Amino acid sequence: MLPAVLKDGLRLPVIGSPLFIISHPELTLAQCKAGVVGAFPALNARPESQLDEWLAEITEELAAHNAAHPERQAAPFAVNQIVHTSNRRLEHDLMMCVKYKVPIVISSLGAVAEVNDAIHSYGGIVLHDVINNRHANSAIRKGADGLIAVATGAGGHAGTLSPFALVEEIREWFDGPLLLAGAIATGGGILAAQAMGADMAYIGTPFIATREARAADGYKEMIVGSNAADIVYSNYFTGVHGNYLKGSISAMGMDPDKLPVADPTKMDFDAAVSGPKAWKEIWGAGQGVSAVKAVGTVEELVSRMEREYAQARQRLAV
Numbered sequence: 001m002l003p004a005v006l007k008d009g010l011r012l013p014v015i016g017s018p019l020f021i022i023s024h025p026e027l028t029l030a031q032c033k034a035g036v037v038g039a040f041p042a043l044n045a046r047p048e049s050q051l052d053e054w055l056a057e058i059t060e061e062l063a064a065h066n067a068a069h070p071e072r073q074a075a076p077f078a079v080n081q082i083v084h085t086s087n088r089r090l091e092h093d094l095m096m097c098v099k100y101k102v103p104i105v106i107s108s109l110g111a112v113a114e115v116n117d118a119i120h121s122y123g124g125i126v127l128h129d130v131i132n133n134r135h136a137n138s139a140i141r142k143g144a145d146g147l148i149a150v151a152t153g154a155g156g157h158a159g160t161l162s163p164f165a166l167v168e169e170i171r172e173w174f175d176g177p178l179l180l181a182g183a184i185a186t187g188g189g190i191l192a193a194q195a196m197g198a199d200m201a202y203i204g205t206p207f208i209a210t211r212e213a214r215a216a217d218g219y220k221e222m223i224v225g226s227n228a229a230d231i232v233y234s235n236y237f238t239g240v241h242g243n244y245l246k247g248s249i250s251a252m253g254m255d256p257d258k259l260p261v262a263d264p265t266k267m268d269f270d271a272a273v274s275g276p277k278a279w280k281e282i283w284g285a286g287q288g289v290s291a292v293k294a295v296g297t298v299e300e301l302v303s304r305m306e307r308e309y310a311q312a313r314q315r316l317a318v
């Protein structure tokens with residue numbers, strides 16, 4: 001059963017996933033107003049006091065939008081918390097989520113009962129992102145309400161498992177909210193995620209190439225000009241395997257097909273292991289880039305996916 005916050009008033013069963021550096025209130029608000037859940041990493045608000053301002057802005061603007069558009073309510077928003085020793089702000093950022101009663105919290109990396117308890121204290125829900133069934137199991141045992149299965153081909157710190165295998169394994173024992181991530185970039189992809197057993201799609205890369213995203217124009221254009229073969233899976237930049245645009249690596253003078261292997265104990269979201277800065281100069285993207293044909297607004301992207309979703313449903317109904 002999907003909780004109301006993941007169902008009511010959504011135009012599409014989609015969360016616009018949190019993107020380091022790139023997601024900020026303008027993108028999140030555009031996603032919510034377009035009818036999909038908008039999300040941003042708490043760490044994008046810097047210094048940490050800015051999180052209070054961002055949450056006030058988002059909460060107030062969504063309330064104003066909903067008052068002005070009773071016929072088209074905005075989708076709720078989500079905040080991503082990186083639960084890792086390198087994140088020294090976690091306690092502060094969680095307090096902010098409690099203060100503003102953030103409806104959905106997405107926890108990444110560590111599954112920790114205290115995080116879930118804090119969010120449950122005011123009726124919020126926690127979705128934990130995982131790349132395998134073992135982590136999924138542990139997250140639910142520690143009190144997460146739902147799971148985000150990050151399969152192969154996803155942008156950022158992706159997994160290696162086939163989405164078919166991963167959803168199947170999780171659905172053998174878990175009937176709660178389940179999202180699927182990894183190269184979903186069309187309405188047909190969203191419907192496919194539901195057909196294989198997920199409730200919703202979790203989509204990142206296509207939102208990077210929107211006007212509202214806080215990314216360099218060259219980054220947006222490179223997503224438009226790339227296809228799946230232009231994505232490389234490497235742990236060199238953060239110590240954890242992720243998918244990146246080969247073009248951004250070549251631009252830094254490195255050979256994307258001959259990257260050294262990094263030390264996983266050095267993972268830090270603030271600093272690259274060595275060389276150019278991951279995320280700022282080395283651009284993350286998933287294998288779904290081919291479906292992104294132009295830089296447009298969030299509303300245009302969601303409208304395109306809505307059309308494709310309806311067409312895919314029709315095609316399958318015949």
Ligand SMILES: Cc1cc2nc3c(=O)[nH]c(=O)nc-3n(C[C@H](O)[C@H](O)[C@H](O)COP(=O)(O)O)c2cc1C
Pocket residue numbers: 017018019020021022041080108129150153154155156157181182183184202203204205206279283284285286287288
């Ligand atoms: C540039 C970039 C930055 C990301 N930053 C974060 C992050 O800060 N926190 C997080 O939980 N996931 C992050 N992700 C992962 C996404 O939230 C999501 O899992 C992924 O984009 C889904 O795959 P897709 O890009 O193929 O749609 C990032 C992904 C990308 C491409």
